[in-house]
Amino acid sequence: MSNFTAAQFIERLKTHQSELELAKIKRYFKSEKDEYGKDDEFMGVKMGQVFELAKAFISMPPAQIELLMESSIHEVRAGALSIMDKQARNKKTTPIRRKELFELYLKRHDRINNWDLVDLGAIHVVGGYLVNQPRDILYQLALSANVWERRTAIVSTAYFIRQKDTTDTFKIAEILVHDPHDLIHKAVGGWIREAGKSKREYLIGFLDKYAATMPRTMLRYAIEHFDQAERTYYLDLKKHKP
Numbered sequence: 001m002s003n004f005t006a007a008q009f010i011e012r013l014k015t016h017q018s019e020l021e022l023a024k025i026k027r028y029f030k031s032e033k034d035e036y037g038k039d040d041e042f043m044g045v046k047m048g049q050v051f052e053l054a055k056a057f058i059s060m061p062p063a064q065i066e067l068l069m070e071s072s073i074h075e076v077r078a079g080a081l082s083i084m085d086k087q088a089r090n091k092k093t094t095p096i097r098r099k100e101l102f103e104l105y106l107k108r109h110d111r112i113n114n115w116d117l118v119d120l121g122a123i124h125v126v127g128g129y130l131v132n133q134p135r136d137i138l139y140q141l142a143l144s145a146n147v148w149e150r151r152t153a154i155v156s157t158a159y160f161i162r163q164k165d166t167t168d169t170f171k172i173a174e175i176l177v178h179d180p181h182d183l184i185h186k187a188v189g190g191w192i193r194e195a196g197k198s199k200r201e202y203l204i205g206f207l208d209k210y211a212a213t214m215p216r217t218m219l220r221y222a223i224e225h226f227d228q229a230e231r232t233y234y235l236d237l238k239k240h241k242p
Helices: 006-014 019-028 047-056 062-069 074-089 093-107 115-130 137-143 147-155 167-177 183-195 200-210 214-220 228-239
Strands: none
Touching: 006 062, 006 074, 019 062, 047 093, 062 074, 062 137, 074 093, 074 115, 074 228, 093 115, 115 200, 115 228, 137 147, 137 167, 147 167, 147 183, 167 183, 167 200, 183 200, 200 214, 214 228
């Protein structure tokens, strides 16, 4: 079936609302104001329940997914991204639909305003689509004034890393290495760490060049799997920077 509607998804989502979960969510999430200057709204649904419902609505067409993305409610938009992710992962999804999902993600990036929403969709919807396509858009996103677009740029490369293709990860990391936002620090550090599992020499080269000046959080994420002596060496570079 492909006639699932956004309204049906939201009605089903409401049946899982919980005041206890609402209180937990508000403590957990860092939200950003949207383009209208409003903070995210939450309805109090566990993300596991959002993802399970998304599985049931996996064949929802892009036009209805976009309606979900327009919602002011975070869990509804998380549902939209989860549906997109599940479609993009599905081997039966056609190339035309993959392109539609990719274009929808970029078109409505204004509604992807938190790290979890980026991380839900970027890897398979964006990275998966671009694996055999030109990747210029990722470099445009890396230079964006919007922190979530910058996060999309680095997070999307996870799909390439799984193919042992790390070039874009390190190039985009160079663009973002002095980014002011802590959620970029964590993403860049984590992604170059993962890329370094197959291309250790690239990671070492990156660290030799930037360890002294990159944000401490980024550095700590990047060297998390190093042995103690290596971690101490790179942390000392940071410590002794004039």
